Amino acid sequence: MSYRAGRHFLQIPGPTNVPDRVLRAMSQPTIDHRGPEFQALGRELLDGVREVFGTTRPVVIFPASGTGAWEAALVNVLSPGDRVLMFETGHFATLWKQIAERMGLAVEWVPGDWRRGVDPAQVEAQLQEDRGHAVKAVCVVHNETSTGVASRIPLVRHAIDHARHPALFMVDTISSLGSIDYRHDEWGVDVTVGASQKGLMLPPGLSFNVVGEKALAAHGRAALPRAYWDWSAVLAANEKGFFPYTPATNLLYGLKEALAMLREEGLPRVFARHARHGEATRRAVRAWGLEIL
Numbered sequence: 278m279s280y281r282a283g284r285h286f287l288q289i290p291g292p293t294n295v296p297d298r299v300l301r302a303m304s305q306p307t308i309d310h311r312g313p314e315f316q317a318l319g320r321e322l323l324d325g326v327r328e329v330f331g332t333t334r335p336v337v338i339f340p341a342s343g344t345g346a347w348e349a350a351l352v353n354v355l356s357p358g359d360r361v362l363m364f365e366t367g368h369f370a371t372l373w374k375q376i377a378e379r380m381g382l383a384v385e386w387v388p389g390d391w392r393r394g395v396d397p398a399q400v401e402a403q404l405q406e407d408r409g410h411a412v413k414a415v416c417v418v419h420n421e422t423s424t425g426v427a428s429r430i431p432l433v434r435h436a437i438d439h440a441r442h443p444a445l446f447m448v449d450t451i452s453s454l455g456s457i458d459y460r461h462d463e464w465g466v467d468v469t470v471g472a473s474q475k476g477l478m479l480p481p482g483l484s485f486n487v488v489g490e491k492a493l494a495a496h497g498r499a500a501l502p503r504a505y506w507d508w509s510a511v512l513a514a515n516e517k518g519f520f521p522y523t524p525a526t527n528l529l530y531g532l533k534e535a536l537a538m539l540r541e542e543g544l545p546r547v548f549a550r551h552a553r554h555g556e557a558t559r560r561a562v563r564a565w566g567l568e569i570l
């Protein structure tokens with residue numbers, strides 16, 4: 278056995294380092310998830326988490342990694358054989374595409390070079406060609422964790438509207454949530470996918486779907502098989518502050534603390550801090566004579 282002095286400092290894009298305040302909050306004893314104390318926590322969190330997504334819509338919280346929330350987003354609103362439009366912006370967009378294919382969806386894949394975000398003009402052109410409205414969803418990764426390439430979500434929304442296309446708009450915010458400005462409601466997103474282990478400063482294990490109004494309507498018609506991920510069951514239990522199955526109680530303690538920290542700093546200041554560190558990193562990379570994507 279070797280002894281390592283000091284504290285392990287994680288230097289990867291995510292999971293990120295969990296602040297001590299959050300770690301301490303999670304070390305409290307696990308409580309009965311069917312009791313009144315949990316109910317109060319559930320109600321507080323289900324309401325409070327909306328702010329980071331910029332929404333007043335319901336936020337479904339899964340005890341799962343981000344991949345689960347990807348799958349949930351697809352199976353809750355789509356049917357076998359539905360066409361979805363996806364863009365090769367990097368590693369995670371490629372993984373989401375593979376999940377869609379395994380779910381039996383027909384992916385219209387726009388190839389890319391992993392160096393730039395989604396081109397809104399291409400979105401519009403692609404959707405204008407689809408006169409029969411066979412495409413049921415447009416899926417975009419907001420921030421490609423593998424490269425740091427971000428897509429301009431409001432401009433993609435604008436392109437969908439310009440093409441007068443009714444497809445649902447789904448956005449992966451797994452590494453942008455709590456790091457880059459994001460506004461589910463204002464930007465007209467139908468389903469937002471998020472996860473705990475990056476800007477939310479939590480360990481891996483929680484993930485999220487924001488359920489827009491149009492997405493909820495599509496949910497009623499969607500025929501892909503779903504059980505664990507079924508929004509209806511979660512939303513029904515959430516009305517009283519509970520979950521249909523055992524929630525990740527200690528991660529929820531952590532979420533409560535993380536939300537308090539984000540609120541104390543203020544989201545605009547959080548985003549400014551991330552932007553400053555991003556710019557510092559880019560300047561360092563340029564000074565080393567390396568290329569920026």
Ligand SMILES: Cc1ncc(COP(=O)(O)O)c(C=O)c1O
Pocket residue numbers: 291342343344345369418420421422423449450451452472481
């Ligand atoms: C942008 C993005 N999407 C999806 C995922 C997949 O999430 P997970 O690894 O938590 O299943 C990640 C993970 O890093 C990610 O960064």
